[in-house]
Amino acid sequence: MITAGIDMGLEYVKAVILKDGKVIGRGRGHSGGAARAANAEAAYDGALKSAGIAAGDIQKVVSTGIGKHDVTFAGACRTESVTAVKAARFLCPDATTVVDAGADETLISTIKDDGNPGEVAINQKCAAGIGLFLNYMADRLELSLEEMSAAAPAPAECRVSDGCVPFAELDALSLLNHDAAPAEIAGAVTLSAAARAASTINDITVPNLRSVVLCGGLAKNKAFVKALETLTDIAFHIPEDAEYAGAIGAALIAAS
Amino acid sequence: MKEQVWETRPLECWAKAKELRAEWQANIAKDDKIVGQGNTYFVDWQEAFPAIRIVEDNPAGSMIQAKSSPFARKCRLASEIRGWGREICGYHGNIWGSQFLGYDENGAPFARRHFVVPFPCVCDSHAKRGQQVRDFEPVPQWMSDQCMYLGPRDEDREEAMNEHKAYCTLRQINDIERVFGQKFDDEKMVEMIHSGHVERECRSEISRLMAQTVPAPISVKDMYSFYTLGFLTRIDPQKNLDFWKLVRDEIKWRAENHIAALGTERFRWIEAHPPSWHFLKYYRYMEQYGAVCLGSQYTSGSGDYKGIERVTYPEDTPLLTREDAIRYSDTPNAREPVGFKQDEYMNRPPYGEDVLIKFARYNQANGALLALWRCGVGCTLTRKEQAMRLREAGFSVLHYEGSQPGDRTDLDEKRFLNQLDNWMESQGMQKLES
DSSP states (O other), X not given: OEEEEEEEOSSEEEEEEEETTEEEEEEEEEOOGGGHHXXXXXXXXXXXXXXXXXGGGOOEEEEESTTGGGOTTOSEEOOHHHHHHHHHHHHSTTOOEEEXXXXXXXXXXXXXXXXXXXXXXXXXXXXXXXXXXXXXXXXXXXXXXXXXXXXXXXXXXXXXXXXXXXXXXXXXXXXXXXXXOHHHHHHHHHHHHHHHHHHHHHTOSSOOOSSEEEESGGGGOHHHHHHHXXXXXXXXXXXXXXXXXXXXXXXXXXXX | OOOOOSOBOOOTTHHHHHHHHHHHHHHHHXXXXXXXXXXXXXXXXXXXXXXXXXXXXXXXXXXXXXXXXXXXXXXXXXXXXTTOOTTSOHHHHHHHHHHHHTBOTTSOBOOOOSEEEOOOOTTOOHHHHHHHHHHHTTOOBOOOOOOOOOSSOOHHHHHHHHHHHHHHHHHHHHHHHHHHOOOOOHHHHHHHHHHHHHHHHHHHHHHHHHHHSSSOSSOHHHHTTTTTBTTTBOOOHHHHHHHHHHHXXXXXXHHHTTOXXXXXXXXXXXXXXXXXXXXXXXXXXXXXXTEEEOOOTTTOOOOGGGXXXXXXXXXXXXXXXXXXXXXXXXXXXXXXXXXXXXXXXXSSTTTSXXXXXXXXXXXXXXXXXXXXXXXXXXXXXXXHHHHHHHHHTTOEEEEEOOOOTTOGGGOOHHHHHHHHHHHHHTTTXXXXXX
């Protein structure tokens, strides 16, 4: 059976083609606000091309992510908690919890023995713990995302608020005005983002941290992962397809 | 195909409720009485002053937001430029703004207030809110204290608090007689206490039927169309009593005949707060999953879930004097917390089991939806802890950052509905086909 999953995130749309339990194609692009529907099709086309098959070969398409309803060619939509859990178990069969850290949302779900979601926690509105904040700060600090990812932990005197994005930004600007190095400030804002993500992990009442999968776009940010590991004392499993996890989960649901 | 499990039909008391609500709304605009601004739930005595009418700040402020978002924004801006922060309760920001602007949401002149009686509240910010109305004209302000305490029951302390509270009210009545030249009708007060008791019994019975009957004969969304009538939106006392008997009888009949509020009921959930009145859509949205809301301690007329022995009346409480009447109507606040805010302070660990757990069990609920909003009614410090305790007790819980009941500013509709989808789907539920 060949199915497709489309994860329409706030920043990026990811598409995956799944054939008999194996990922055979991937596509990715900017989700692009009002142009989401067209960009979803472009990512889907990219995935089909990389799989070497045609749209007619796909038996079912399921979408997920904040813009899932904009994927007009999807046969069904599923929420992010369900697709994240499905993907986590697929990518790491002994996963007990999944942390999906993306551009606009940090979602945590424990995974029941039967593979279904257990307790779910989602970050609140404050943007401090999400990928968009780090993207935005990269612009302010005039650093690339790769440089942000490579940022070393900031020294103790270089700290920004971890409670509020406007305060964090003001703190960062203040540090810049005091001649702190942008790379050090990058370390500070990354720690701030990780602290917010850690607080969402702490919202889980009955944690099951034996095997925790970290997926979503922020899983690629090494500085973020290191900071989160330090704060939570969790050694995350980061699958190679971490960024495509939502799409993989959607494709798995389409196949089920 | 839709999974229709139980028979359902519209409530027959709708029409009457709409008529009474319209009557209340029309009364606000009238200029035929001495008008106080306050909360009639805590001003039982108003009916004994025939020439006085209280305009209820909470529902009036809520109506401004519900009826016109642009006008509500204008009102809050008018409040903000006079120094009131955005973190003020939206009800009050709206109604003060309307007062500052000089007209209401219909363009009619803002009905002049002659005095203000802010309601006593554990959050203790209402005295300040009353000050705004007091200083505007200026007009007199009267206020009772909120009597409550934490820890083991102390009957001596309780009696002293009750006496103090009764004294506050008696003084208000004396002052109003003096300032406005009005005569307080003691017999009318006793009559109101009797009819109020019958009304509360009706409400209690309805809440009991909601909680104990599967399928629920009425959902809280429907109940919200009625529940303010009588105590938050004061109408003719006899009409009010007749109405609540009508509702009770209809709900009782529905429960006996298994007529469901939601024909597809398969998930029962509770809240801990009044809703965003301008966005009641989420109740209907949840119904797509077969999920019915049973309300919160805020709306429940029944204290049964607390396991409290009900105070009986009138057999054991003779009301021979004004003092007797006022003691009776005032003291339940100290004798046992009646409000949801007091509940959350007093009925929780370490003082006892969390009241929400009791409420969830009483309502045979599967889960709870708990709001985290930054201000206004329902904004409570203990919400996160309540969620943890509910989860430990086996209930599924979703937190969401919504908009406070009287202010739409913080509402992120798409995100909120997406969170509801996540909550339902993570429990293996999907929308039922319509």
